[in-house]
Amino acid sequence: MQKVLVVGTGLIGTSVALALREKDVAVYLSDIDADSVRLARELGAGQEWTGQDVDLALIAVPPHLVGERLADLQKQGVARAYTDVASVKADPIADAQRLGCDLTTYVPGHPLAGRERSGPAAARADLFLGRPWALCHGDETSADAVELARDLVLTCGAKAVTVDADEHDLAVALVSHAPHVVSSAVAASLQSGDDVALGLAGQGLRDVTRIAAGDPLLWRMILSGNMQPVAGVLERIAADLAAAASALRSGDLDDVTDLLRRGVDGHARIPGKHSGPVRDYVAVQVVLQDRPGELARLFNAAGLADVNIEDVRIEHSTGLPVGVAEMFVRPQDTDRLAEALRFHGWHVPPVAGR
Known part of the structure; x- marks a missing residue:
């Protein structure tokens, strides 16, 4: 992998470009927003794409646009292989099939990394270090395309994880999408708080609501591609919260205590540093x-x-x-x-x- 085209110079696309540039990979940048490309270039993420052929094209656009961009790039014969970073996988793959894309050169991907900030200015070359990066290719995908996608993941310092597209979408509903909605619900409740209440806010509240600062329009697009799995997780969380509220009103705290204990057990299952086992620090x-x-x-x-x-x-x-x-x-x-x-x-x- 010597030359890579990054289509979409937001947080993820620019972070990938910066990581590749640190490894001396030639990176070309493309975006419908010329200012975004200009800023990414000034950050050292690469040079503007003017039609050069590349080994791999990375599509870093919202999920509903992945299929369209993939079809356009394949018609131009831009790359030997193509991948994307959309946070849902089933819908982009279905769009690619509907548009007649060549699935043998397409490796659907999703790095499990991000920040509450967006845009190229928030990009970091170390964003993916030690993070899992899902690859959801099918049986028809060529070995060359898979090898290039894995090379990209390793060059960015991430860990490639092969997973089925539907299984991926169920997983991210649990560990990413639903938690974002829950964080937003907690943050939204603060609108009714007065200055005295907010003046008492501690680190716990900041931790719970940090990701709620994400771009609402971007998250609307993400959630629209994974609605049913996210709804299922939210319904389970809502049932736990409703039971806790009922228990608090009745004065019987057994259900609340059970929820708190299950929370401790669930938290302990989150992987530790570099996605490895949890260690006692x-x-x-x-x-x-x-x-x-x-x-x-x-x-x-x-x-x-x-x-x-x-x-x-x-x-x-x-x-x-x-x-x-x-x-x-x-x-x-x-x-x-x-x-x-x-x-x-x-x-x-x-x-x-x-």
Whole structure:
């Protein structure tokens, strides 16, 4: 894979282009929005496409447009193989069949990565590192096309996962699409909150509602391609919430406790770092001043202590120029990190369980 065409320079398309450019792959960019292409070029994502032939064409457009773009590109004979990044798979494949596309060169794909922000300005070359990337090709797909698609996934640092298209759509309804709607429902409820209530908001609320900041029109298009599976998941979640509300009104908290316990069990099933097994990390808390360079100093101190920070979360104190950073490290590293941070002048509360 030496030359790739990226059709659609939004968040995902531009992130793919940036990742490929880091590996010295020649990348050409195409989008109906000339400003989007210009910004992607300025970010170093590649050069504007002027009709060059490529090894692989990546179609990064909304799901309902994938089939149309694929048909156009194949008629021009642009690439040896074609793939896409749409978050639903059954409908784009059906559209491609209806339009008479050559399915032997088409590998439907979907990287399970993203951000609540959109557009090329939000793109990151490391967006796909360690993330699963679904490939939903059929028996008719050529080995060359599959190899090129897998090469793309590996070059972006992701993990290729072969899955049936219908199974994929059921899966993303559970782990992506329905959670977005639920997050939006929680965020929408905040419209009725007054300044006092919102002034008491903590990190938990920010965590639950973070993805609700996504583009509503983009998510409308995503949901329109996966309506029935998402509806089924939402109905199950709604039933749990209705049972919890009823239990709270009656004062019988057994159903609520059961839901909370099932929530703990479900959360424990989410894969850990780089989609690997969940590991037990310990949180070392540090009180930070809100000033330039504070985080850089913090990470530098951890590096000097030879401690790898597995994850980090920051909670800002409302109305105060301080916050609390939680650095998740291996249990055997907690004491060494805490001692190093105290040596450099930070206040580190006692580590729980130590």
